Amino acid sequence: MKYTFYTPGPAQLYPSFEQHLQTFVEQQLGSISHRSQQYRALHQHTVEQLRTLLNVPATHAILFLGSASEAWERILLNCVEHESYHLVNGSFSKKFFQYAQALHKFAHKLEKPMGQGFDASEVEVPEYAELIGLAHNETSSGVQMRVSDIHKIKRSNPDKLIAVDMVSSAPYPDLDYSLIDTAFFSVQKAFGLPSGLGVWIVNEKCLQKAERLRKYDNLTIGAHHDLPTLWKNAQNHETPATPNVMGIYLLGKIAEDMNKIGVEAIRKETEQKAKLIYKFIEQHEGFEPFVQESKHRSQTVVVANTKQPSSEIISTLKAKGLVLGSGYGEHKATQVRIANFPATSTEQVEDLIKALGEL
Known part of the structure; x- marks a missing residue:
């Protein structure tokens, strides 16, 4: 796969x-x-x-x-x-x-x-x-x-x-x-x-x-x-x-x-993709943003708290060909980290959001 x-x-x-x-x-x-x-x-x-x-x-x-x-x-x-x-x-x-x-x-x-x-x-x-x-x-x-x-x-x-x-x-x-x-x-x-x-x-x-x-x-x-x-x-x-x-x-x-492509276009797309991810985790009852103040939220690494063990989410999505990062250190079991880098397209971000919504 x-x-x-x-x-x-x-x-x-x-x-x-x-x-x-x-x-x-x-x-x-x-x-x-x-x-x-x-x-x-x-x-x-x-x-x-x-x-x-x-x-x-x-x-x-x-x-x-x-x-x-x-x-x-x-x-x-x-x-x-x-x-x-x-x-x-x-x-x-x-x-x-x-x-x-x-x-x-x-x-x-x-x-x-x-x-x-x-x-x-x-x-x-x-x-x-x-x-x-x-x-x-x-x-x-x-x-x-x-x-x-x-x-x-x-x-x-x-x-x-x-x-x-x-x-x-x-x-x-x-x-x-x-x-x-x-x-x-x-x-x-x-x-x-x-x-x-x-x-x-x-x-x-x-x-x-x-x-x-x-x-x-x-x-x-x-x-x-x-x-x-x-x-x-x-x-x-x-x-x-x-x-x-x-x-x-x-x-x-x-x-x-x-x-x-142009760095300004890359920055704009990064912000648009981040907006999609944050909107999902704010509205989905199984997730919430780890960073509470929006002005301090990363546009390139989105961290979400998870209600179910993050390992279950990660393994379920991996079976579909989508690989998420786990939380770091003591948050490994209760968070996922989602990279929003230029290598992932808007379409791929939308695919991820759809898969998370189907959990």
Whole structure:
């Protein structure tokens, strides 16, 4: 049986994935040298397509890592000397905070229960915090922070770096990168690709901080993948180590496909599909939205409380070829998570709603 995946990562593969994978194999791109002009052209193409799609200015480098989780570590090592501040309202925003503790940074947090979101007006950043870490979209709980609030936090704290986790939302958020120092995502969610590639968007202020920490404070900012080394290689469309050539190639092709559609059209369709899903779970007696405040509800990962065990719902739908995500952590048995990524069409969302309604 061929399945349609509504899981929040790994997720449904983008419709053109198979075609691009076949081209990659036919052109034997998996065997080319990562120091060749052929690779550099491939790398450059992917960066240029992402710049267009996400509206990333030349002040920011686009770097490739092994995962978004690696980005947490790179950001903390290269951009924080002593103190960081984290908005925590779910498992992944908490992990960013915990990474800071593991790296022996003095980490502050403003924490809310899962399912609740943040407004800029309630965020008071400690005086000595150097970096603000937050999740635009908390994958575990289905809470999305309004982009306007992210921008307000930066405007209120211009001397501090701000790091945005958009792992399960990019390319949906329309971030103003004149106000965003660094952001990151991985490809196995909204870009509809297999896992194994992280993307780190980072500006010159972060680079300068990393260079200062290494040169003047004699701090460890990493070895092979410290920010200055990554940045230097990126200027030549390369990476310090042998990269995930297939992942980078496929990401460039998917980003190119998305650019042909237009990011505004993708955002509009995302919102239309989310509206259909939320309308169903609000009106169906077997479900209710986990995130109570509509202004904080994710447009890309919808989380619903279920009256019957979520495992029963998941297994019933899987028998019909529809695969849902379970709740995260302690909510595994009482929630379902529904990914609303570009790889799933409006028609597929309507098919899911129909199947849920027949339970």
